[in-house]
Amino acid sequence: MATRRGGRKNVKKGVQFTLMVVGASGTGRTTFVNTLCESQVLSHKISDNPETAHVEEGIKIKPVTVELDEDGVRIALTIVDTPGFGDNIDNESAFQEIVGHLERQYDDILAEESRIKRNPRFRDNRVHVLLYFIPPTGHALREMDIELMRRLSPRVNVIPVIGKADALIPSELRAFKKRACTIMEDIEHYRIPVYNFPYDVEEDDEDTIAENSELRALLPFAIVGSEDEIDIEGQLVRARIYPWGIVEVDNPKHSDFSRLRSALLNTHLTDLKSLTHDVMYETYRTEKLSKTVHTDRTDQSILPEELATQSVRLKEEQLRKEEEKLREIELRVQREISERRQELLAKEESLRNLESRLAAQNSQGEY
Template sequence: SCPGLDNGYLEYSEHAVYMVDFPSLFCMHVYVRPEIITSFYGNMADVGKTPVARNEKASSEFGYVGIDAILEQMRRKAMKQGFEFNIMVVGQSGLGKSTLTNTLFKSKVSRRSVMTTEEERIPKTIEIKSISHVIEEKGVRMKLTVIDTPGFGDQINNENCWQPIMKFINAQYEQYLQEEINIDRKKRISDSRVHCCIYFIPPTGHCLRPIDIEFMRHLSKVVNIVPVISKADTLTLEERDFFKQKIREDLRANEIDIYPQKEFDEDAEDRMINEKIRAMIPFAVVGSDQEYQVNGKRLLGRKTRWGTVEVENTTHCEFAYLRDLLIRTHMQNIKDITSSIYYEMYRVRRLNENNTKPNGQPAIHANGVPEHEVLSHEM
């Protein structure tokens, strides 16, 4: 129909619009530019389609809604809040844990940079030491917490040496849980949960030791584990490849799931990327916070009599792949798995323990109310 006409219609050709009124057979020829016709009615090839189809197409072409602006809003909010990342390093003394951590974040974040010589003595038992730093790069702030475990594997009897570390990880989950179920909980809960554990394997060139298997078998159930072969420059390329293959076989034989776990691949694209990573694990790495002149460039490396091992050169070691995994490509995924899988498993178990006594009766809170009602109210 045509506005202003009792019983009329519009027709249009390539260059004009015709207004026709049936009762009076009035016909008016109006020249309109083709681009205006196209923008109003859609493409000329759409003539004959239902008005609904034309209107739907027109609505998508007429205006910009701006839904994609949500990404910029999320970016600004994240930039204001900053990020948190908690990483644990586990391995025997002398494997280069502190050096590798400093190399990863290009900062003095290891305990060696802030502790005295006397405090550097190997402890008689496993100690857990946490150091936090705020690292800023291109306006992005990240609170990095490095948890070191001096004393692990250094004793004559290392039976159950993984238990203090397991206890520490669960204690962080418990701390977060108590903050979460608090009635007057904070708007933003500080996250002290261990997101990733880098396990250092000595470069023996043979296979995993019983202590390595025992540790990763237990800890892989509560935290993301990324195994690395430390000081890989002590192995030849052939020895390194053989050692990596033996480690992968030991991991499969003992059903040890290391990050990235197959069951957490979200889609085909993730599966393809993660399969490449799993084929490289354990990463054969070399750490160094010393720079040397190589071909006119200042590079991080380890100087030897026969040359310089370049830390970030993928033909020398796999440090760059480890850094990309932990920081540039999978950091958020590591944190998501910690929160949605490992912490959630701990949370469900603890709430079930609190809701039921060993005899099957509901636990009674200190105020006389059944514990499950208190927790439900707090949640």
């Protein structure tokens, strides 16, 4: 799988991948990131204590990059955490912060692309995937969940996940799966274009179709994260211990974590990157450039009807100039004619003078 999408070049150079995590405080984003990276990449300081969770007011986005080795492929994984979306009654500023970050990265690329001399140190910080953490409440999607996913989907590949899926006791599991279905029904009902592991029955090979439809069926991924390792039959595994048993993070029977991990960092990494560049960025670029043209027009405040009036005015102006030129020629010709006439008159005059002088001479000679 890694070779199919990864390729040899990646092994030497490594690949860069950017992941954004969005969700309310306490949905398990920090734990997920640390589980994914197998190290303490993000700290819990603020969100650990529910009493102080409100401190996350006002989002500050600080990306961190870690080096991972995924089946021999070096991955520079950048994590963009967006503390506490949905903590406040009004989430608009949080939303603006998130979408602002996504669009700023596109603006940077746009600026870099139009530079004559490229900056060799330029860093492409576009976000390739956004994991949206839905709390395991068992309810259908909230208005703000739908709103956020709908507004972000045109800018980034959104994958919905349910954080802390083990918060539901095993007896609730069946009900939970049903609830997960409700979430996907909502997503389809509201036509939210989340990343649903797209495939083309006509174009794609059997393996891809099977793999993608399997992953699609898992949406939204039920995530369990843990920073603790426990000894199970001599092997250290990341898990959470409960009085009723152990939940293993990497066990596909317990959570979708490992499926999501391998989709993100291995099988679908290239697809997510291509979509980001070919679809999300391309759409943004087109919108931005056509908006610029539109803005230029309004800057000069020329409306279509004004534009028509202006073209008539231009034609009138042109006609007036041509008329003027013709009149000039006419005047010049008239002047020339009158000059010639003057000359002619002068010649006639001198001719008459000559004639009268000759006549005078002749009459003198007769005497």
